[in-house]
Amino acid sequence: MSETVESVSALIIQKLLANPKVPRDIDGNCKIMEDLAFDSLAVMNFVMEVEDSLDVSVPLDKLADIRTINDLAACIVDLKNKG
Amino acid sequence: MTSLFSKFEGLASALGSVVAAGGRNPFAVVIEKPLSSTVGIIEGRETLLFGTNNYLGLSQSERAIKAAQTAAATCGVGTTGSRIANGTQSLHRHLERKIADFFKRRDAMVFSTGYQANLGMISALAGKDDYLILDADSHASIYDGSRLSAAQVIRFRHNSPDDLYKRLKRLDAPNSAKLIVVEGIYSMTGNVAPMAEFAAVKRETDAYLMVDEAHSFGVLGENGRGAAEAEGVEADVDFIVGTFSKSLGTVGGYCVSDHPELEFVRLNCRPYMFTASLPPEVIAATGAALEDMIAQPELRRQLMDNAAHLHAGFTGLGLNASKRVSPVIAVTLETVEQAIPMWNRLLELGVYVNLSLPPATPDSRPLLRCSVMATHTTEQIDQALAIFGQAAMECGVPLQPQGA
Numbered sequence: 001m002s003e004t005v006e007s008v009s010a011l012i013i014q015k016l017l018a019n020p021k022v023p024r025d026i027d028g029n030c031k032i033m034e035d036l037a038f039d040s041l042a043v044m045n046f047v048m049e050v051e052d053s054l055d056v057s058v059p060l061d062k063l064a065d066i067r068t069i070n071d072l073a074a075c076i077v078d079l080k081n082k083g
Numbered sequence: 084m085t086s087l088f089s090k091f092e093g094l095a096s097a098l099g100s101v102v103a104a105g106g107r108n109p110f111a112v113v114i115e116k117p118l119s120s121t122v123g124i125i126e127g128r129e130t131l132l133f134g135t136n137n138y139l140g141l142s143q144s145e146r147a148i149k150a151a152q153t154a155a156a157t158c159g160v161g162t163t164g165s166r167i168a169n170g171t172q173s174l175h176r177h178l179e180r181k182i183a184d185f186f187k188r189r190d191a192m193v194f195s196t197g198y199q200a201n202l203g204m205i206s207a208l209a210g211k212d213d214y215l216i217l218d219a220d221s222h223a224s225i226y227d228g229s230r231l232s233a234a235q236v237i238r239f240r241h242n243s244p245d246d247l248y249k250r251l252k253r254l255d256a257p258n259s260a261k262l263i264v265v266e267g268i269y270s271m272t273g274n275v276a277p278m279a280e281f282a283a284v285k286r287e288t289d290a291y292l293m294v295d296e297a298h299s300f301g302v303l304g305e306n307g308r309g310a311a312e313a314e315g316v317e318a319d320v321d322f323i324v325g326t327f328s329k330s331l332g333t334v335g336g337y338c339v340s341d342h343p344e345l346e347f348v349r350l351n352c353r354p355y356m357f358t359a360s361l362p363p364e365v366i367a368a369t370g371a372a373l374e375d376m377i378a379q380p381e382l383r384r385q386l387m388d389n390a391a392h393l394h395a396g397f398t399g400l401g402l403n404a405s406k407r408v409s410p411v412i413a414v415t416l417e418t419v420e421q422a423i424p425m426w427n428r429l430l431e432l433g434v435y436v437n438l439s440l441p442p443a444t445p446d447s448r449p450l451l452r453c454s455v456m457a458t459h460t461t462e463q464i465d466q467a468l469a470i471f472g473q474a475a476m477e478c479g480v481p482l483q484p485q486g487a
Contacts, residue, residue, distance in 0.1 A: 039442040044238060048219070057253050060229070060236040 003054065003080055008073035012050055016069075028070035047072070056080055101440070104420070105427035109438040112430070119143060120332075120458045125435060131467050133393075133453045134437040136270075138302055138410050139382045140458030142332030144375050147368040154367030161362045166193075167349065170360030178370045179337075185373060186308055186323060188339040192349060193366075195358050197297055197326025198224040200336025202231060203354035204293065204324055205264065209234035213260045216251060216290070218242065220271070220445050225264055225295065231353070235259075241269075241445065244280035251288040261290035267299030267310030271439055271452060273411030275303070278310045282319035293322040301330025301376050302410055307383055331372040335361050386410055386457040389464060393455050396468035401482030402475065413439075414451040414471075421480050422449035428474040434467045 009028040016022045022036055032038055038046065047058055050072070056079050058072075066072050102108050114123040114132075120140035123132050141147060154174065164170035175193060183191040194200040205228030209215045213234045217225055220241040229236045237254070240246035251261060263285055265276045278294070285292040296309030304312030309325070311317045321342060327335040338345070349355060361369075376382065390410045397404035403415045416422045419440060426438040429451070437452040444450050455464075475482055 041442045045219070048238060048240070055253065057237050057250055060238065 150371035158363035194336035197336035206231035207352035282316035401484035
């Protein structure tokens with residue numbers, strides 16, 4: 001229950017870097033679709049992996065507002081705090 | 084001025100590459116004339132049709148053609164209105180009764196397309212305090228229905244009852260209704276849903292269950308009622324949706340249910356209310372095709388025999404076909420650079436299949452998607468297999484025959 005935007009963002013980056021196609025120099029401000037060249041399906045599948053690591057579910061409508069890695073991290077922290 | 088069309092630049096460039104790699108636009112194929120359910124004229128040539136979803140061949144049903152002719156002659160060619168205004172003729176109510184009786188359900192709603200059936204049912208049923216739990220590989224109509232609803236939407240891993248259970252348990256929402264949506268047969272891969280296990284999860288989690296039997300209606304189950312019938316769990320399914328445009332060979336969608344509230348869904352369902360109803364000739368042809376399907380259970384057996392024959396042939400050639408035999412058999416290739424020339428060569432040699440490119444495929448690999456028909460002859464299937472073998476060789480697609 002102690003996740004912060006920084007810690008979740010770091011975990012997301014770590015997971016992204018496990019994919020060799022992702023650029024090595026990403027940070028929390030990277031835009032997931034534009035900078036990482038993820039299509040909408042790839043984003044949804046990636047979010048599913050993050051959900052399982054953090055035991056949280058991110059409803060699809062929330063994804064519409066998420067552009068950067070930090071946006072996703074903030075959304076997850078918010079959902080965890082509500083839970 | 085900002086162009087409205089700048090968003091299409093990526094698409095235009097991708098399409099340009101696809102056309103350049105194969106010589107034609109795979110998404111603009113014209114069937115100049117269907118000669119039968121299994122053969123059509125494409126580019127002036129007689130072509131075997133292995134990508135039309137016309138599982139029982141009923142698009143060419145004599146009974147349906149005659150019913151359509153009679154209905155058009157007696158009722159006209161259109162209803163010019165919505166189901167809730169002037170667009171319901173007695174033909175529409177009769178068809179709903181027939182569909183409900185076929186599924187042994189209390190009531191049925193008939194929609195103008197299968198797409199609208201999913202769009203309409205999902206958006207009408209799931210409100211803003213509810214949860215929709217979708218299989219990750221769901222059809223676009225299910226995703227679009229969930230967007231049209233105001234519900235919270237959660238995906239679970241494709242065909243995984245354990246993942247579904249985990250995600251339902253993770254929801255801490257005792258006051259929210261939960262609707263699970265799965266498909267009987269998945270249209271791109273031919274994967275069949277583990278319905279008995281999904282039904283068990285549904286019972287344990289107090290959720291509702293909707294099954295889209297679009298590709299399994301008329302195909303799976305002793306009576307053709309789909310994947311839920313095949314696994315003996317129809318009682319656990321709250322809503323079955325489907326389409327007439329596959330096994331019945333016409334067009335239109337439906338939902339059947341035992342819930343009496345279906346009557347109110349009719350008045351809270353935008354894709355049902357704000358569109359014209361199906362014309363009399365389509366309704367009549369659909370009813371007649373359903374009678375054909377019921378009267379000829381041997382079509383279903385022939386379909387599965389044909390599917391097994393094609394599947395065994397692909398495996399024998401060393402192509403990577405779907406694991407389970409179903410009337411949708413996807414041949415997976417490793418790269419788009421292999422798939423585009425091979426699809427083009429198949430068409431030139433006289434076989435039409437569907438080319439599916441990522442991201443419209445589940446695992447980022449391209450598919451040559453085939454659909455089998457009850458009306459394919461053994462000779463037609465063997466001919467298609469020979470052409471697949473030739474095209475694969477000419478296009479340098481690596482083959483790994485079974486046992487290799």
